[in-house]
Each structure stands twice: as C-alpha cells, then as structure tokens.
Amino acid sequence: MKLDSTPDDVVPGLLVGAGAGTRVPTPPLRGRVTMQQVAAEAGVSISTVSKVINGRYGVSTETVDHVTRVIDRLGYEASLVARSLRNRRTNVVGVLVMDFEPFSTEVLKGVADAVHGTGYELIAYSAGGHEEAREGWERRSLTRLMATLVDGAVLVTPTVTDVQADGPVVAVDPQAGPSALPAVAAHNLQGARLGVEHLIELGHTRIGMITGRSDLMSAQQREQGYREAMAAAGLCVDQALVRSGGFEPGLSRVAARELLSGTDRPTAVFAANDLSALAVLEVARDLGIDVPGQLSVVGFDNIPESVLAEPSLTTVQQPIRRMGQEAAEMLLALIAGEDVHDLDRTLDTSLVLRSSTAPPVQVR
Amino acid sequence: MKLDSTPDDVVPGLLVGAGAGTRVPTPPLRGRVTMQQVAAEAGVSISTVSKVINGRYGVSTETVDHVTRVIDRLGYEASLVARSLRNRRTNVVGVLVMDFEPFSTEVLKGVADAVHGTGYELIAYSAGGHEEAREGWERRSLTRLMATLVDGAVLVTPTVTDVQADGPVVAVDPQAGPSALPAVAAHNLQGARLGVEHLIELGHTRIGMITGRSDLMSAQQREQGYREAMAAAGLCVDQALVRSGGFEPGLSRVAARELLSGTDRPTAVFAANDLSALAVLEVARDLGIDVPGQLSVVGFDNIPESVLAEPSLTTVQQPIRRMGQEAAEMLLALIAGEDVHDLDRTLDTSLVLRSSTAPPVQVR
DNA sequence: CTGTTAGCGCCTTCAT
C-alpha cells in the first residue's frame, strides 16, 4: 500500500493526460520503476524479483507468475546502466565516433547490419563533436564506456590507435600509421589514383587537388595517389594547384575559392573527400563556373549526399558500410574469444562515374 | 591499509607483466583503471580523487597537482556508467531507434548538429534491429536508458507514443495518431498534395496510388492528401486504382503489377514512399511501359536511391535532418526546464522535380 | 583540507 503515497518525489517529466483511473493496470506509476518498487508491489524481496527476471532456478512457479504479472503491469525494465555496472558482460557493442557525420553514420549502418540477429545491442557514442574534445577522444571514450557499458568497441577514424582497453577494439579507417589495433581500412592510395587517372583519361592536364587533414594517414595517402597518377602520366604537379581543405566544408570552400579564382585555374579538381568536393561544386556555382562544362570535379568517399549534389558527383567509392560490417564481424569474433586471422584488412575502392566530370573544353 | 589487501577479487582481465613497484611511469596498468586504483597510487582517499576530478573546493593545491598527475599517468577516466548511476543528471542525450537505417541516421545527424557545443554528449541506441523486438521497443529502450543514462531522449519513428518516462522525450515522425508526446513531423498531407497536384497540373486525370502501412499515421495522411488533391481538382478517385504497398518493395511490386496490368490503367501513380515508387518503376519496365512517356511516377521521401533510379524519381522531400535538429532543440529546452511553446511541429515538405513525370500522352 | 559513510539499481553468494 505504499505505492499510492509517494508525494515526496515531484515528477519532473511530463504528465500524460490519459486518465488511468479505469480498470486494472495500476496507472503505471510514473518515471523510473525500479526493482525495488516491483518487489514492494509484489510483496517479495528484491532478490526474488531479480531471480525471476534472469530466469534463475529456485523460485516457485506461482511466485514467478505473480512477479511477472507485476512487472508487466508496472512496465518495469531493468536499467541498462545498473546492470552493466554489476555484470562484467553487458551484451552491448559500441561504436565510438568523434561526430555523427556521413562517414561515421555509414559505418554505423554497416555495424548494425552485422550485429543484427546476434543478440547484441548497439550503442553509438559521440563525446560531443567539436574541436575542444578532439585530441584523444578515442582514448577517453573508450575508457569511459569499455568494460562498464560495452563488451567491445569499433573506433571510427581514430587519430590515436595506441589505446589500451580491457576489451576488444577494432578500428575503422585508422589515421595513425600502422595501427596497433585490429583495423579495417580502404585502399586510399589506389582509390586516389583511380580518380585522378579518370580525369587524365578525359584529357585533363591541369588538375588541382584539395587535400585533407595533413596529420591523417588517409589524407597523405590520397595526396600521394594523386601525385603518383600525375607522375605516371608524365604530368607535373603545379604546387599552386594544391590546397588544403582539411576534410571539412569551411576550409575547403576557402581553398576552392583560391584555386578557382586565379587566372590560370585548373580544368579539373580532385578532392580528398566528398565534403570537400561538394564545397568545390558550391564555390564553382558561386563563381559562375559550369560543372562539368568548365570544370571537372572528383570526390572521395561516395557519401549519400554526393549523389544528391547538382550535378551529381563523380567520386571514388569506399565501401564504407562494408567496412563497418567487417569491423563488427571481427569485433564479435574477438569478443567470442575466437582468434581472428586477418587483423588488418584493406578493402578495394572503385570509381563511381556520375555527372561532375567531362572532357576539358578546348579553349582556343 | 585495506587498499593493498584485496586478494579476494581476481582480475579477470589480462594481466600485464608490469610490476607496480618500480619507478615513475607505472606502465599504464591495463584495462579499466578505477578511481580506487588512482587513490591507492596517489596515496589519498577515493573521495579526494573524486573532488579533484570534479573540481570541488577543499583540496590543497599540491594534492590537486599530485592527483592530477597520477590520473594522467594512469590514463584514468571516470566510467560513464558508474557516474550516471550515481547522479541524476548525466549530461547525455539519447536517440532511440528501432534500427540504424537511412531515415534514422539522417535524424541522428540533425540531432548531432543541434547538440554541438551544448556540452551534451550523444548516445544513439538500438536494441538490435529486427522483427522480434518490434512491438514496444520504444517503451523498453526508454525505460532502460532514461534517467539512468540519458537526461532526455529523441524517439525516432515510434509506433507507440503513450510512453511514460521520467524525463523529457521528443518524438520524430511519430506514427500513432495525435501524439501525447512533443513531436516533430513532416507535413505529410501537404506533401502528398504537392505531389498529386504536380501530376494534375501536368494534365493527368487517371491517377492511382500505392498506399503505405495502414496502421501508420504518415501513410494515412499521405493517402488523405492524395484524395484531397483529387477532390480539389474535381477528379474522382477510382478505388480500383488505390492499392496498398505497405511502404515496402515486395508488396508494392504486387500492387503495382495489379495497377498497371489492367486494361484501363492509370497514366500516373503517386506512391506513399520512394521504396514503393521504385517498385512501380521496376514493374513498369517489366511490362514495357515507358516512364515518363506512358506513365508518370511520384514518390515520397527523397531517399538517395531515388536519384539513382532510371529514370530518376520525382519525389516529395522530407527535411529529415532538420527534423532531427528541431527535435533536439526542443529536447534541450525541455531538459533545461524552459517551457516550449510549440510542442507539436510540422515541417514543410517540398517537391523535387526529376525525370519520372511528364504530361500524359494524348492517346486518340 | 582530508577521509568516512551511505547509497544509485542491480545481481549473487550465503543463510534461513
């Protein structure tokens, strides 16, 4: 009978209008129902409730029934947090990201694919996104969640990979040299070559590049691929045509504007990622430069947005979603204690032809 | 003195060779470093460590320094879980989804946009994805996380909205009638009208529809929009031209085949979502019906695939990401205790013209 | 300024 008399704790949340004064189901008392309350309502001890929930032996059939009914009525569900804290095993895998942007969410979909039907739950965590928390977010996130909320984690695009965690960790697209972690990455160098070779085959010779964040391995490899393709075709790289866009829209717009405003602008631009390529498209439009008529643009990543762009973007596709899948499969195997053979996987990239590239105009 | 004598609890994790008796940088002992260990290593009490971490007053400068150093050296980071369990406030907002698919991840990006720089962390949670867990996932997830891991939550496409949680909850694209929850949705009715009006303006009069899942509000509204647009133009709806596609490809193909096989087939079809519209395209191709020559098709959603279709799909766009943003803004305001005025927002949709629509052929 | 004490919600021996 103590259930109806709890005037001490004011409800901070919203009260639903639905009058519940009607039949049986004791108006699911508001807010967090704890095992405590279930026990009280059922007139048994907390531990008995726990046993019922976890299907432990040593509870009479009728007690089980009764408690189960109370649980249903109250809409009780064990707190993930409390349970995690207590148990070593949580049955949850985590995807740790710096931010939720196109790349990481695509990886997330892949991880979800692989986790489906395994009985694991999935948690994606971002410490908040911007700048401040940049340095070492992967270490912090890992420490904060691992072994206390998740059984294992997929690290998306980590800058630091010499992390130490007491559970399995797999990196996707690691950015710090030969990783100390099991990892899944795309073949950046090959991809960049593909993209630039496409432009060269179209007849372009003045090809500029918006590079990525110089401290990241993928950025370096893509730039190297660009240089290799140019060199292989006997074309020289005009340093004035290489600008950094830092893998992000803001800087990329600035870089693109510099690149396209000059008198002797390139006829084609290879961007280190789609976000940068989209920025180029935007700037070109501002400047009245027709794409692909007067300027060809090739991106890298093939994020969903790239196809929605106007014109749709020719880009180098990374099998992002697949990367997430493979990472998750590795992770689950590692959690299961199986020994995984190929701890460092590199997936092939491919060129996706769309509408942002064309042969250069024959000017004079 | 009881700190060094805890032989009862065997470390289940991996043991590193590093003896702790040596010099300075005690090789960051592996795995989960707890406050306990930091305290022991620093020779102070646990609560002192806690105070240092939380910047509480009443700790001598040198102690702060010392403890801080130890924390750095050990790479300690407070467990999100333990902290959440203790505090009422967690500084984390959750996005609860049935699964990580294109729609929900798009919402997620929007939420992330809005959360940036607010100091909140973001957790996206999916109970596993498929079928089994369908019914009531929103209720379960909410109960499991709210007030114990997150301060508030965004529910994506919940089927049930009469949930009771002890914290703010905002629904995005709720599917269960006038929601009892604060909600953000797209203007399905208006969108449907836009799509159908476009067909009418092109000159179509025999316009069919592939409807969605009849138990979902969005489906009902889209159908209503279709009927209203028809009525407004003085066109009557031939019931034989309205078939259910259940929002999914399989059923939609069947429906499309029925619709297009008849002798008196429609000259245009409005589909309740892009997936259905794509099915129509497919069936039309099978049947040798030219789109948009002999048949115009309009979809709803504007998923990336719609632009890749052949021909690319004219469709009604929902501002999905924006919906996530608004939901998050509402949520943060609610958490902050501000009173939000507009608790049920409807965002405008817009028509995206592509290549699957054209005037009807003048047959005879 | 520092340490002790008491839980947050849950699960698990260990008694009864």
Added chain:
DNA sequence: ATGAAGGCGCTAACAG
C-alpha cells in the same frame, strides 16, 4: 523457496 547482505565505480553529505 526465499531473503539479507555485500559490492560494481562513483559522488555527496558529513565528520575529523
């Protein structure tokens, strides 16, 4: 078959 007690990692009163 049931309940009491202790503790997961952390914080917030209260002592000293």
